[in-house]
Amino acid sequence: MLSKFIAKVKEYLGIIIIGGAFVTATIIVFTAQRGSEETVHIVTAGETLAKIADTYETTVEKICEENYPDISEKYVLEAGTKIKIPKNRSRKIITIRLAHWQLEPGVRDGINFMAKEYQKLHPNVRVVQNAVPETTYGQWFVTQMVGGTPADLMEIGKVPYSLLVTYYMRYFTPLTEYVTQPNPYNANNEFAGIPLRDTTKDGLKNCYIPEVQEYMGIGLSQFLVRMYYNKTLLKQLAGYDRAPKDWREFLDVCEKISKHKFINRVTRKTLDECDQGIRECRERLQRGGSDAAMAQVNAKMKEIIAKTNALMATIPYYVPVANSGVQMGQVEHNMFNVVTSRGRDLIDFNHDCSVSTTETYIGFKTKKVSLDFPPYRAKFALVSNFCSYCIPGFTGLTRDDGVLLFVQQRGIFISTGTWDAQMLEEQAKDNGFEVAVMEFPIPSKDDPDFGRFMEGPAYEDPATGFMFGCPTPENEPEKRKAAIDFLLFLTGKENNIKLNQMIGWIPCVSGAEGAGILKQFKAHSEGVTPALNFGIGGESIIKWSQMYALYQVGQISFEKMRDEFTPYYIERGYNDYLTATKNWRRSMLTDEKMMSMLRARAFTSTNDRQNSEYWTKYRYVMLRPLTREVDVSFEQNLMKRSQQKDFMPPNAYEYSAEALQRIKNRR
Template sequence: MRWLNSNVLGLGLLAVGFAASIFQIFSKEREFSEPGKTILRICHWQLELGYRDALEKVIAEYQKLHPNVKVVQMPVTERLYPQWLNVQLISREAPDLCEMGMNKFTQDDTYMVRFFLPLSDIVEKPNPYNRGTELEGVPWRETFIDGMRGGYRESLQDYYSVPTTTAAMRFFYNKDLLRRATGSDRPPQTFGQLLDVCAKVKEYGRRTGELYIPILSNYQVEPFIDPYLTAFTAGLEPQVDFDLDGVISRLDTHAGFVRGMLSMDMPEVRGFYELMKALCDNMAPGFAGMDRQQAQWYFVQGRGAFLATGSWDGESIYQQAVEAGFPVGVIPFPIPAKGERWGDQVIGKRNEANAQGIGPYGVYKFSRNQAVAIDFLHFLTSRKYNEMFNQEAGWPPVTIGAQAKELMKPFQPDPTGYNTRIYFDINPQVDLVWKGQQARFLSGEIPYETLAAEYTRAVFNEGYGGDRAWGQEYDRRMRECRDQERVLAVQACRIIYGLDARDAPAKYRKVLVQQVTRNNGQDLRARFNELRPGKPMPEP
């Protein structure tokens, strides 16, 4: 056996690897080429339990109706998807349908126009697969619960993707643990009740000698920022909505700090952070470093009372909880009630009326199968098959009239409440300071006064502070105006040459009004000059 040395072994392993690679290539070639059939490729990053099986079930139904079509899923992990799709788009080898998001080429207007098909003319026509329902004859875009806003690009005046589902963040709770710790599996309805349950869960852990964590989160503190900051600061809108558009923007927030109408010491802001600290005191030590897999693992092992996450994790959580032997419930994030601490500082809960469809797919502009791709999207978003898809995946449906699976009903958008708040992430540079100091405060490293002082210092920093946000937004709007000029030119050509231009006059007028109103970003320059007299607009 002298001949069996490391070199020979290495060559053997290399040969085996090469043979496996060749086999994989030919296997994929067979999968993506079938004589006499149209191969429709669809890529996405949804690897959650149930999604691929649900999509495969819809694909099977579609292929029964269209035996000359073969639809192939191409799932890619979240981490690899952005780079992988960029390469596919640049090399003009992209799948026919691509899930939009996660990378610049599917989010930036310049690249979206280059690589994806505009859908305005198509979405105005009925979805043929809705025949026999009350959606028959209704324009496709009006069959979505969000009016297809999730696929519309305001700056381009066109639709570039088709949503397939919706989502929301909620608390999952372990009914069995609540019953053992509190004597009842009734979930808390207010924030004060939530803290009371958390205290009892901690005491139950001490009494039994077991580790129980009152609150877990798949995304650290991110799920709590929007609902609780809205509850505390939506009432400030009449004072700090300086451009009178009905919402508080990041620039409004900065202007509020500059004018002295906002500060880190005001009761609403301090109250928000006191509540957040109370919430985090009931999370696991080191919660800021706990990732999605760790948090969910603790919960499905029966070690957590509450888990904050999105509807996309619902199916896997329910199934794993059943296997672990405990029932699970779902509640929205409770807010303080009158008579409780912070009850007089909150105005009400956040609403979800602006919830948009997610899981959007765009049609690759250079696909040889555009008509089939659009037909499959019609099929997937018809009432019958959107219901089938989302019930199987365990996600809330996006098509009007499609029924959600029972466990998904708590995730359906709640239209009551308030929809604006202040923003601490005024620009990327201030955002870094804010998130860093916020994490230190919420983990108990620094007092609130340090967080407040460091954040205020960042907002007023001459180099990277809030003033720079105006320059960054001005630069963005200038580029947007250039894009709008191209849109105006396209719509004008459609009108002049009569290129199926029924919608062109309306689009032209809408874009022109936007241009005139914003005047190449000069509205921002005027607002900045009023806010900072005599100071030049900062570079972006």
């Protein structure tokens, strides 16, 4: 059979070769015709022939020849004009790189989708994203900057702020002109003609860098922190159809949960086998038989019971709160610090409605407050009760460890932000339980132990996150323009909502809510700030971190923590303060550089509006060292006087009986 086939091929070899050549020629001609199709460029406002020629990698002369006699080198282009591009010329491909540390599900898919949508409008632009692990992003960020190889859009963060300010001034493109102008991608919605910053929920306030006097980034999402819970297990283990509404109900729920053992699938299978074995032995005993046979069955049943008891002894209990060192910080701000707010009345010496590290130290040094101050003691009582329902040693766990404990359904509650919402929902579906969101269960005002310290929930000032800046160098203006334009595309109302829906986050644009579980996230625009801050630096903060971690896991008592830390803090705090602030005037170098740059720009600017802005910024930067001198001088004076034995500052606030009554009536 094979020999006949080979013979036929030899017989018709010539015809086969001719046919193949014909097909090849046809493909070549078709490809050539496709490549020589006429390319037409539609002029946009502000474009010139030189710019168009550079875009298509050709020359002005060739464009004029192709469009002769309609267009010449002196021809003034109008928006909407159609220009034929020389054959075999295509628009130059621009590739912009985008880097971030968000590895949560949906982020990369969302950005890829928006990149494809953007490419439909700008066929010559390609967007390539680079997701770097969060733990190494800071080092990677610095390396890229110093090496001159940054991505065109870099997510800003994971770098010390002082270093970041230096990078802003040296590498990043100011985005003020874009933030203060209408976003072209909002031209067809209610935000048309409105400056970009006024279309966002927070006005992009955290994107404005005072040291540089410019908007240096644009954020895409809003983040809040709440407590998630396993709705299925809450009903099964504690009998609650809803989330606990306050601290007392939360403790009741945790107590009920902690009495149940966590039996996973493997253990459940083994226990079922043991139960089956015991039932079979009992049935055999009921049927009766010889004494020897009954003795053998009894021995077997005792063996199975012993195995069951041994196995049950090794099974852990449910952990009411899936916690870690990272999540504990979030809980601390929202649940525990709320009872300390009354400390402001005593030690908020500069009257800024918050208590700084130096004010805390002065309060302790002058004995106006101590760890026995009732609101502070109330905080640590809350901490002790809460931590008793966490897994032992949780302070040494990472954020991912806490999330894993919750996903495995061993922990019922977990504190985390909107960045984990979609992931937790997906994991809940895969593991057969329902997840829900609740407010932090703070003490109610009628709580017998803590109610008298409560003035409200923790104040939240959610800023726009997922912020990107553009460090593309000036010698690549096309890439820089495309990168910034893509960033504007992502902040357009419809695009921003779509992006955040795909990621599972809250959009940054005004009036847009999160989808699904995120609809329950509402910021507390009215609330209280904490009044206890030991972060003065140096050895003091190290000592506090060590003692507080031991207290959280129950290895030391409150009394031991108080007695060991307080004298150490009072003795070391002042020296730690001097060490931490000895170089505070170094920031003046940055101010002087900024003033020189703004003054030069103001002198050379020919635009009246920009000229006025430069002088306004110049005056602000010029006054900044003066205001800093006043603030630091006031602070240093208080710290120095606190070392005197007879120094006792007055209470920060004093309220008359009439004022207090008016406040109560207003509530």
